[in-house]
Amino acid sequence: MMNPLASRELRTRFRGGRASWFVSVWLLVAAGIGYLTYLLARETASSSFGFQFGGGGQLAASMMGQMMFETLAFILLTGVLFVVPAIASLTIVGERERLTLQLLQVSQLGPVRIVFGKLASSLAYMLLLIVAVGPVLAVPLFIGGVRLRDVFAILGMIVAVAFTVGSIAIWSSARAKSTRGAVGAAYLWVFVLVGMTGLTSIGELYLLRGDTTEFFPANGREVYSLLPNPYLAMVSAAEEPLSLNDFQNPNFFGTSTPFAAVNELLVRRQIGDPYRAFEGGFIEADVAFPEPFNGQVVQPDTRIPQRRGPVWVRALLIYTIISALALWRSSMLVAAPASGSRKFRLPRKEIADAAA
Amino acid sequence: MIVQMHGVEKRYGTTRALVGADLAVPDGAIMGIIGPNGAGKTTSMLIMSTLLARDAGMVSVAGYDPATQASSVRRILGYMPDFFGVYEGLDANEYLDFFASIQGVRPEARPAVVRSLLDLVGLSHKSTADVNTLSRGMKQRLSLARALVHDPQLLVLDEPASGLDPRARFELRELIAELARMGKTVVISSHILSELEDISTHLAVVDHGKVMAQGSLGEIRSALTNQVRITVRTRDELLDAAEAILRSDAGVSEFRSERGTVRFVFDGDDEASSRLLRRLIDGDVPVFEWRVETAGLEELFLKITDGVA
Numbered sequence: 001m002m003n004p005l006a007s008r009e010l011r012t013r014f015r016g017g018r019a020s021w022f023v024s025v026w027l028l029v030a031a032g033i034g035y036l037t038y039l040l041a042r043e044t045a046s047s048s049f050g051f052q053f054g055g056g057g058q059l060a061a062s063m064m065g066q067m068m069f070e071t072l073a074f075i076l077l078t079g080v081l082f083v084v085p086a087i088a089s090l091t092i093v094g095e096r097e098r099l100t101l102q103l104l105q106v107s108q109l110g111p112v113r114i115v116f117g118k119l120a121s122s123l124a125y126m127l128l129l130i131v132a133v134g135p136v137l138a139v140p141l142f143i144g145g146v147r148l149r150d151v152f153a154i155l156g157m158i159v160a161v162a163f164t165v166g167s168i169a170i171w172s173s174a175r176a177k178s179t180r181g182a183v184g185a186a187y188l189w190v191f192v193l194v195g196m197t198g199l200t201s202i203g204e205l206y207l208l209r210g211d212t213t214e215f216f217p218a219n220g221r222e223v224y225s226l227l228p229n230p231y232l233a234m235v236s237a238a239e240e241p242l243s244l245n246d247f248q249n250p251n252f253f254g255t256s257t258p259f260a261a262v263n264e265l266l267v268r269r270q271i272g273d274p275y276r277a278f279e280g281g282f283i284e285a286d287v288a289f290p291e292p293f294n295g296q297v298v299q300p301d302t303r304i305p306q307r308r309g310p311v312w313v314r315a316l317l318i319y320t321i322i323s324a325l326a327l328w329r330s331s332m333l334v335a336a337p338a339s340g341s342r343k344f345r346l347p348r349k350e351i352a353d354a355a356a
Numbered sequence: 357m358i359v360q361m362h363g364v365e366k367r368y369g370t371t372r373a374l375v376g377a378d379l380a381v382p383d384g385a386i387m388g389i390i391g392p393n394g395a396g397k398t399t400s401m402l403i404m405s406t407l408l409a410r411d412a413g414m415v416s417v418a419g420y421d422p423a424t425q426a427s428s429v430r431r432i433l434g435y436m437p438d439f440f441g442v443y444e445g446l447d448a449n450e451y452l453d454f455f456a457s458i459q460g461v462r463p464e465a466r467p468a469v470v471r472s473l474l475d476l477v478g479l480s481h482k483s484t485a486d487v488n489t490l491s492r493g494m495k496q497r498l499s500l501a502r503a504l505v506h507d508p509q510l511l512v513l514d515e516p517a518s519g520l521d522p523r524a525r526f527e528l529r530e531l532i533a534e535l536a537r538m539g540k541t542v543v544i545s546s547h548i549l550s551e552l553e554d555i556s557t558h559l560a561v562v563d564h565g566k567v568m569a570q571g572s573l574g575e576i577r578s579a580l581t582n583q584v585r586i587t588v589r590t591r592d593e594l595l596d597a598a599e600a601i602l603r604s605d606a607g608v609s610e611f612r613s614e615r616g617t618v619r620f621v622f623d624g625d626d627e628a629s630s631r632l633l634r635r636l637i638d639g640d641v642p643v644f645e646w647r648v649e650t651a652g653l654e655e656l657f658l659k660i661t662d663g664v665a
Binding site: 005007011012015016099100102103104105106107108109336337 | 403408426427430437442443454455458459506
């Protein structure tokens with residue numbers, strides 16, 4: 001049975017024209033971006049392979065499909081990171097400001113159901129937006145270069161990120177005294193998850209570089225501070241590595257999609273040498289390009305640890321822990337009577353006087 | 357006793373909201389909690405309604421502790437705060453249906469529950485109206501219906517008549533009286549004394565975080581004072597004779613007479629005042645009117661809270 005809180009919120013949210021307008025605009029923007037990406041990808045494919053697209057170049061089509069999918073996935077994840085905190089952070093503090101939180105607290109709904117109801121209503125809206133762009137995401141599938149399994153893996157990771165960010169935003173909402181404070185805190189935590197992990201990784205990379213002259217470590221060690229990063233998690237979820245096709249241009253600044261840049265920055269540098277495979281990890285260049293290309297032969301790097309689990313599994317574990325903690329704290333904050341309040345006792349004489 | 361509080365303390369920062377408060381609400385009573393703003397009325401209600409943890413003392417609601425057995429207390433308690441709590445975009449039907457659902461009312465039973473409650477509070481004709489468009493009086497009645505969705509045994513109403521016009525107040529009072537007739541125990545707070553005087557079977561006077569007095573109005577009155585104001589109407593030319601008889605009684609004070617009417621304060625019980633009346637009649641003073649006025653709630657309240665600081 002659906003959580004009554006989520007059911008009411010969804011019903012009222014989709015009543016009236018505001019929601020349908022927002023979904024329409026969202027779809028138009030997604031379609032527009034999809035079309036622009038298509039044009040860009042077609043141009044890149046044409047120039048990279050030296051012939052006009054349409055001439056039967058399977059590799060060109062594959063590259064085009066990948067580019068489109070990567071860009072759309074990148075934008076979708078960015079959308080999730082912006083939209084979910086905005087929706088979820090208003091939920092509990094909104095009840096408090098509307099003076100309806102007490103009415104929920106005194107009902108048979110426990111704090112856990114209140115918190116999960118709020119989370120479910122926030123995520124349901126986001127899920128609708130994700131599902132709505134499904135047709136746009138399907139276009140690269142038809143063009144080629146993208147596996148269905150990877151589409152689901154990427155979307156699954158986006159949903160996992162949405163759940164985590166939603167949980168953090170619910171916690172911010174439960175703690176906040178005003179909507180402004182709740183939204184600010186939620187976006188601050190998103191910045192920590194995305195921006196701070198990126199910035200911290202620079203320091204970590206510096207420490208890892210050892211005595212090599214290169215900034216990035218060449219020994220294949222992982223950059224742990226990047227593990228919670230949503231973009232890294234999403235990239236690693238794909239079985240067929242994304243944006244590894246740009247063999248002629250290994251410098252990430254030269255790659256053509258933002259996803260490729262993230263991939264280069266956050267993933268490839270972790271193995272030190274982008275041309276080497278990483279067994280047990282998430283990059284297997286020979287899967288993407290089983291045949292040597294442009295005379296370069298991909299060789300596995302035996303120096304890299306073999307039993308390291310996929311990054312996305314560890315990212316999911318981190319997200320599970322973050323979400324569980326955030327939701328547990330939210331439940332504590334929503335519970336009534338508030339638990340953990342500091343006890344005080346009057347001196348006995350004062351109690352006796354008051355009673356007298 | 358459906359509600360019992362003993363030695364309850366609550367502090368907000370450095371402010372003591374409740375200091376050793378004791379309260380006992382009998383089953384089926386309409387218990388009015390009166391006191392000035394900041395006296396501790398709402399704090400007491402929040403504690404018994406499971407919404408606030410006490411710092412010390414004992415609280416029992418139908419045998420359950422609101423702090424540790426909140427779920428059991430919530431099953432038998434309906435709480436109406438001193439604000440409405442609006443959800444945008446819901447009509448009265450949906451509003452009550454939502455609260456019925458979160459109170460665990462089965463889906464198949466909800467339409468009938470909602471219908472009967474709207475009937476009870478006189479809002480059947482507004483069942484499809486957006487709750488935002490209802491008048492304040494209607495919102496208060498809808499709030500009362502909301503508190504009743506799970507058919508609770510105990511109703512806790514915090515300042516329900518606050519901000520209502522006289523007609524809406526009257527309607528709400530009638531509704532509360534009807535609920536009491538249905539066997540509900542009602543705990544109601546107000547700082548408007550006359551409201552509670554008309555409706556309550558029991559009263560608790562709260563001030564500075566303490567329950568200063570409690571019981572039925574008669575019990576409180578007799579515990580505090582036996583004084584009554586008596587007005588006697590007789591013939592104008594017999595005023596001196598009447599005054600002589602009345603002044604001879606030790607219980608009479610604050611004597612005033614003018615144009616055939618004598619007013620005085622009498623300290624004594626009903627038997628003593630009856631004997632005084634007999635002495636007037638025996639003294640050949642014709643008594644056209646003998647009116648006894650007991651102390652009103654306001655007077656009692658001032659007497660109880662006098663000097664408390």
